[in-house]
Amino acid sequence: MxxxxxxxxxxxxxxxxxxxxxxxxxxxxxxxxxxxxxxxxxxxxxxxxxxxxxxxxxxxxxxxxxxxxxxxxxxxxxxxxxxxxxxxxxxxxxxxxxxxxxxxxxxxxxxxxxxxxxxxxxxxxxxxxxxxxxxxxxxxxxxxxGALPQTPETSGVIYLDDGPNILTARSYDSSGPAPTLRDVTYYRFSPSGEITQQSDADLAIRGANGWAMQNPRIFTVGTASVAQPLELVVAPDVTPQQVELASVDPTAQPLWQLDDSIAAYKAAGRDADxxxxxxxxxxxxxxxxxxxxxxxxxxxxxxxxxxxxxxxxxxxxxxxxxxxxxxxxxxxxxxxxxxxxxxxxxxxxxxxxxxxxxxxxxxxx
Structure with a gap:
């Protein structure tokens, strides 16, 4: 040998x-x-x-x-x-x-x-x-x-708590003048945990007071009524940073970017395991x-x-x-x-x- x-x-x-x-x-x-x-x-x-x-x-x-x-x-x-x-x-x-x-x-x-x-x-x-x-x-x-979004910064499905209520969206985009959510649904819950209202919109834009849902369709469970205002502001406490953290996909981020996401998770007090x-x-x-x-x-x-x-x-x-x-x-x-x-x-x-x-x-x- x-x-x-x-x-x-x-x-x-x-x-x-x-x-x-x-x-x-x-x-x-x-x-x-x-x-x-x-x-x-x-x-x-x-x-x-x-x-x-x-x-x-x-x-x-x-x-x-x-x-x-x-x-x-x-x-x-x-x-x-x-x-x-x-x-x-x-x-x-x-x-x-x-x-x-x-x-x-x-x-x-x-x-x-x-x-x-x-x-x-x-x-x-x-x-x-x-x-x-x-x-x-x-x-x-x-x-x-369907049609692919043109921006590469669009992220995956988002699911966030807004106090007792829930905000969901299919995608998030931070590349424009203001952060936007697409295919948005906002659920309002009663203190007993039952859904009292469901609001759906194709687009929600982040403003000073929350996420402004554009042309939403609002269904109220108690009265079985439907309303369609021009705008509805929801989830004032849900920040763009929280949305970005909620949509992190480790398979879609390179090593150096994932390291930044882990640091952001820890800074926000969230589990990064x-x-x-x-x-x-x-x-x-x-x-x-x-x-x-x-x-x-x-x-x-x-x-x-x-x-x-x-x-x-x-x-x-x-x-x-x-x-x-x-x-x-x-x-x-x-x-x-x-x-x-x-x-x-x-x-x-x-x-x-x-x-x-x-x-x-x-x-x-």
């Missing part, structure tokens, strides 16, 4: 190129299949909107594909690891490398470094491309695939690609003629998919406050790093 971490330059480039091509092939296959299935279930809803055509289907695909790449890139690295190592094992290349004095870690080193490059690229892609696609797609879905868990997961999520060569390494060793190669591939696949299951469960627990946010994002990563290293060392080193 040599003290060098990498094998020779030629072998390193050979393994890295083989691994990279398989990652790309698996990713393209997964994204194409999943995108087609997604379109089968969504295209009818998109085309049902008057004015939508094939162009809107392409727009939906262009917004959805980055989200699919973000989600399934680690899966692609896992499957590419197993395919690459099984191929090397069947061709007796792993045996040749080990006979030349390379350890299991040296055989995996080019794959791990390739996965690290993929993880760094995935992080940059997520923060620059995926966040914008997620923000635009969320707004479009909330508008039921969900945002913090997603903040740390923006780093640990892409980095999970580095784990995949270690978890799938069991598929690359052992004699191909022993009849256990398929079993080893299944074990590697099971370890990888177990990581994704536990990672999603831990993140969900972190969102609900069951785990500290940092632990929710990083505990599965380090747990499976130890499991993968233990399996590798015990079986091959």
């Amino acid at each position: 040599t003290l060098d971490f990498f094998p020779s330059r030629t072998l390193t480039l050979y393994l890295a190129k083989m691994f990279s091509l398989r990652i790309l092939a698996v990713l393209v296959m997964l994204v194409l299949v999943l995108m087609m299935l997604d379109l089968l279930s969504t295209s009818g809803e998109i085309l049902a909107v008057p004015g939508n055509s094939e162009a809107e289907l392409w727009l939906y695909a262009s917004l959805r594909v980055p989200l699919l790449i973000q989600r399934f890139l680690p899966y692609s690295v896992l499957l590419a690891t197993i395919i690459t190592l099984v191929t090397l094992n069947q061709n007796s290349e792993v045996i040749a490398m080990k006979a030349a004095g390379l350890s299991a870690h040296q055989v995996l080193a080019p794959l791990i470094m390739t996965a690290l490059v993929v993880a760094l690229g995935s992080f940059a892609f997520n923060e620059r491309i995926v966040t914008r696609s997620a923000a635009q797609l969320n707004v479009w879905e909330k508008s039921e695939f 969900e945002l913090e868990a997603n903040y740390w997961h923006k780093i640990s999520g892409p980095l999970s690609a580095v784990l995949m060569p270690i978890l799938g390494a069991v598929a690359g060793f052992g004699l191909a003629r022993s009849g256990q190669l398929f079993v080893r591939a299944l074990i590697g696949m099971a370890l990888g998919f177990a990581y994704f299951v536990i990672d999603n469960a831990a993140l969900a627990m972190g969102n609900f406050g069951g785990y500290p946010p940092f632990l929710a994002a990083w505990a599965p990563f380090f747990l499976f790093l130890l499991i993968g290293e233990t399996v590798l060392v015990r079986t091959e080193e």
